[in-house]
Every structure is written in C-alpha cells, then in structure tokens.
Amino acid sequence: MTYQETIEYLFNATPVFEKIGAGAYKEGLANTLAMDEHFGHPHRRFKTIHVAGTNGKGSCSHTLAAILQSAGYKVGLYTSPHLVDFRERIRVNGLMVSEKYVIDFVEQERAFFEPLRPSFFELTTAMAFKYFAEQEVDIAVIEVGLGGRLDCTNIITPILSIITNISFDHTQFLGNTLAEIAAEKAGIIKPGVPVVIGETTPETLPVFESKAAEVNAPLHLAENYRANDDYEFQLKGFYQEKNRRTILCAMDCLKESLHLNETLGQENMHTAIAEGMAHVCELTGLVGRWQTIHKKPLAICDTGHNVGGWIYLSEQIKAQECRQLRIVFGMVDDKDINTVMEMLPRQATYYFTQASTHRAIPVEKVMEYADAHQLKGNAFPDVKSAYQQALQDASPADFIFVGGSSYIVADLLA
Numbered sequence: 001m002t003y004q005e006t007i008e009y010l011f012n013a014t015p016v017f018e019k020i021g022a023g024a025y026k027e028g029l030a031n032t033l034a035m036d037e038h039f040g041h042p043h044r045r046f047k048t049i050h051v052a053g054t055n056g057k058g059s060c061s062h063t064l065a066a067i068l069q070s071a072g073y074k075v076g077l078y079t080s081p082h083l084v085d086f087r088e089r090i091r092v093n094g095l096m097v098s099e100k101y102v103i104d105f106v107e108q109e110r111a112f113f114e115p116l117r118p119s120f121f122e123l124t125t126a127m128a129f130k131y132f133a134e135q136e137v138d139i140a141v142i143e144v145g146l147g148g149r150l151d152c153t154n155i156i157t158p159i160l161s162i163i164t165n166i167s168f169d170h171t172q173f174l175g176n177t178l179a180e181i182a183a184e185k186a187g188i189i190k191p192g193v194p195v196v197i198g199e200t201t202p203e204t205l206p207v208f209e210s211k212a213a214e215v216n217a218p219l220h221l222a223e224n225y226r227a228n229d230d231y232e233f234q235l236k237g238f239y240q241e242k243n244r245r246t247i248l249c250a251m252d253c254l255k256e257s258l259h260l261n262e263t264l265g266q267e268n269m270h271t272a273i274a275e276g277m278a279h280v281c282e283l284t285g286l287v288g289r290w291q292t293i294h295k296k297p298l299a300i301c302d303t304g305h306n307v308g309g310w311i312y313l314s315e316q317i318k319a320q321e322c323r324q325l326r327i328v329f330g331m332v333d334d335k336d337i338n339t340v341m342e343m344l345p346r347q348a349t350y351y352f353t354q355a356s357t358h359r360a361i362p363v364e365k366v367m368e369y370a371d372a373h374q375l376k377g378n379a380f381p382d383v384k385s386a387y388q389q390a391l392q393d394a395s396p397a398d399f400i401f402v403g404g405s406s407y408i409v410a411d412l413l414a
Contacts, residue, residue, distance in 0.1 A: 003099035006106050007086050014120040031118040032152035035126040038112055042133035046076065048156045049254075052144040052185045053164025053198060055308045056243045059235055059280075059289055060164055060198070061143045063247050066283040067276030068139060068254075069093050071264055076132035076140030078153070080121065083288055083303075083410040090128045092135045094284045101131060121145045125152045139258075149187020159257045161188050161217070162250055163208070164243065165199035167308030168336065182207040191215040194253045198222045198246035222249040231277045237290035237302060239312035247277070288409045290316070294391065298322070299400035301409045305331070307339045313403065314343035322399035324349060326390045328383065328412075329404040330366055332359040337366070340404070341373040349393070350377025353386040355407030383411035 001009065036043070049064060051057045058079055065077040075093055082088035087096035105127050113123060125145070132140045142158070144151045166182045182204040189195045189211050197208050200223060212219040227245040235243070251273060255261055260269050280286055288303040298320075304313045317325065325348035331337045332355070352367055354360040361369075363379045370377065380386035383402070390400045402412050 006103045031122045039130045042129040043156050045133040046137045047139040048158040049141045049160045050158040050188050051162045052148040052188050054167045056164035059243045061141045062284040062286040063280045065141045066280040070275035071272035073138040076137040078128040079143040084414045122152045147184040149184050161195040166204045178203040186211040189217050194218040196220045196250045222246040225249040233277045234280050235289050238316045296396040297394040297398040301402040303406040303409045305405045310340045320399040323397040326400045328386045328402040330354045330408050331404045351386040351390050353380045355411050357407045
C-alpha cells in the first residue's frame with residue numbers, strides 16, 4: 001500500500017471520531033490493553049506527561065514539548081486531531097513520524113489488530129507508544145483524546161498529570177454537569193503523581209481535591225501560581241494567558257521530578273523555557289492557534305470549537321481595530337452552535353460554510369441558526385470559496401477571522 005492508501009484504510013477500516021462522532025467512541029480499555037500486551041508495553045520504556053482538559057490541552061502539550069526539547073531532551077508528542085496530515089499526531093522533537101513507519105505498522109500488524117476491531121484512536125495510540133519506544137525518547141507528552149478515565153491513553157503512569165480546564169463538550173459521553181465532566185477528566189490523576197489544574201470552578205474544584213486526596217497525588221492549582229511575565233509567548237490568543245500559567249506551573253513541578261535545576265542549572269532552565277515559549281510553532285509544528293494567514297487585510301484562523309473556547313475568541317475578535325469585521329464560520333454537529341452564535345458580533349459580515357467532514361452542520365442549517373441570531377451573511381459550499389470571497393471583499397484595513405471548528409481550519413490550511 002502507498003501512504004495515501006494506508007491512511008484511507010485506517011480511516012475506513014476503523015471507526016473514526018472525526019468522521020462519525022459518537023459511533024467511534026469505545027468505552028473501556030480492553031482493546032488498548034490487548035494491543036499494549038502485544039507490543040510489549042512500550043509506554044513503560046519512557047517517561048510521560050499526561051494532559052487532559054476541555055480546551056488548551058493542545059497548546060499546553062506542544063509548549064511543554066518545545067520547552068523540554070530546548071532543554072536537550074528527546075521528546076515524543078502525541079496529539080489529536082490532525083489538521084492536514086495524519087502524521088501531525090505523532091512527532092519526535094517536532095518531526096512527524098515517517099510515511100514508511102505508518103505503512104509498515106499497518107501492513108505488519110493488520111493480522112493482529114483486525115480481529116480486535118479497534119477504533120482509529122485506539123490504533124493510533126498503540127502506534128504512537130510503539131514508535132516513541134523505538135525512537136528511545138526520554139519523555140513523551142501525551143494528550144488525552146476524550147475525557148480521561150476511559151481514554152485509551154490512560155494506561156500510562158506519568159511523572160506529571162495536567163488538567164487544563166473543564167467546560168461543556170462531549171456531554172453525551174462525559175456527563176451533563178461540570179462536576180460529572182471533571183470526574184471523567186480527573187480519572188487521569190494517578191497515585192502519588194503530582195497534578196496541575198489549570199483552571200477551576202466552584203463545581204470542579206471539590207472533584208479534583210477529592211480525587212487527589214483519595215490517591216495521595218500532590219495537587220497544584222495554576223490559578224494560585226505567580227507566573228513569570230518575562231517570557232515572550234508565541235501563542236497570542238487571549239485564552240493563552242491561562243495556558244501560560246498552567247505551563248509555567250507544570251514546569252515548576254517538572255523541575256523537581258526531572259531534577260532540572262541540578263542537571264541543567266537555573267540559568268539554562270530559564271533559557272529553555274524562554275526558547276520553548278517563544279518558538280513553540282517552529283519547534284513542534286503547532287498550527288491553527290490564533291494563526292496569521294494573511295497580512296493586509298489581517299486574516300487569522302483559530303481551532304477554538306466549543307463554548308469554552310469561544311468565550312475568549314469572541315472577545316478577541318471584538319477587540320480588533322478594523323474598518324470591517326469579516327467572519328468565515330461553520331461548526332460540527334455535536335457542538336452548541338446556538339450559544340456560540342449568541343457570542344458572535346452582530347456587526348460583522350459573515351461567510352457561512354461547512355467543512356469537508358460528515359459531521360459538519362450543513363451550511364443551509366447554519367444559515368437558519370444565523371438568521372435566528374440576526375447574523376447577516378451568505379452561504380458558501382466549502383471553506384476555500386468562503387475565504388476567497390472574504391479576501392476579495394476586504395479592504396486592507398479589514399479583519400478576517402476563519403473558524404468555528406477545527407475542521408474549518410483544517411480545510412483552510414489544506
């Protein structure tokens with residue numbers, strides 16, 4: 001099989017959450033444990049950091065990887081979803097896994113995994129852990145796919161757990177209250193392993209305190225952490241200020257567990273943090289976080305895709321000084337589009353569209369929601385045509401935003 005054929009096989013032979021949503025979600029760890037056994041427990045051969053949360057886990061994961069790379073470690077990074085190429089999910093020191101490795105993994109292991117019928121995420125997690133072990137990484141930053149307690153990444157025992165924040169997303173799996181969702185995410189808290197919580201609410205804090213106390217895990221609240229403002233952070237979204245505090249609080253914990261000050265010295269540690277935060281995109285390949293895609297007019301895309309993310313995005317969009325706001329917008333079917341639209345600026349010109357995923361809300365339906373929220377604009381069959389029209393209509397002093405869903409950004413970047 002070619003690489004393209006291999007990827008098509010993976011997407012068609014396994015249930016893929018990005019394509020079909022709820023039908024791809026497999027509760028329980030039976031498949032994961034069977035594959036872990038088959039591959040000889042690869043995750044035990046390197047240290048790990050485990051990152052969960054509703055929003056911000058991708059930014060935090062990439063930035064921690066960038067800092068540790070800058071400190072001289074060989075760092076694995078496992079994140080999801082990918083935006084353009086499947087291989088974005090599995091990186092070592094910023095470099096994507098090779099096409100050949102993906103092809104060989106599928107061809108050599110098909111006979112074993114096909115009878116198991118694993119989900120796409122279960123299979124790619126097994127591939128990532130095997131790859132990191134073979135690459136002999138020092139440490140891997142592992143982003144949770146969905147939830148925490150029953151996520152297939154949860155077989156690891158990390159040296160640090162991080163839960164960025166809790167808001168409403170994937171409620172059909174994780175619960176209908178913030179406390180229920182927090183309990184699922186808190187499932188990554190392991191006995192004796194320090195945990196950093198990025199952000200709490202009156203409903204979620206008691207859940208984290210109770211779980212940490214139950215398993216004797218040292219609990220660190222980033223909200224109470226005095227973050228160093230000297231570091232220039234490459235990620236410019238308003239919401240990144242909270243991520244910055246989470247990252248720096250996590251680095252303080254890692255300094256102890258990895259004995260960083262002794263091995264690197266305080267000065268070199270400071271330099272590594274500065275380097276990682278200032279160059280996270282170049283070091284790790286991170287894209288789609290308040291990313292500039294055009295200069296005049298200024299056009300920005302962002303993968304914020306749920307209510308928690310839009311609380312910050314809507315404020316940042318409204319704060320732009322420009323002649324006219326132009327917004328290319330679409331969402332997928334398991335997100336709360338009404339609440340997001342309530343936050344969108346009324347005075348913007350909209351280019352409503354749909355991403356090339358089966359889960360996209362059809363643009364005609366998006367237009368109906370928009371009408372109910374007094375948002376004015378036109379419908380476009382795909383992201384490319386919507387964005388090109390926005391560019392064509394804009395003067396150099398306008399501001400264009402492209403987003404609403406990770407898939408909208410993925411189509412744009414592709």
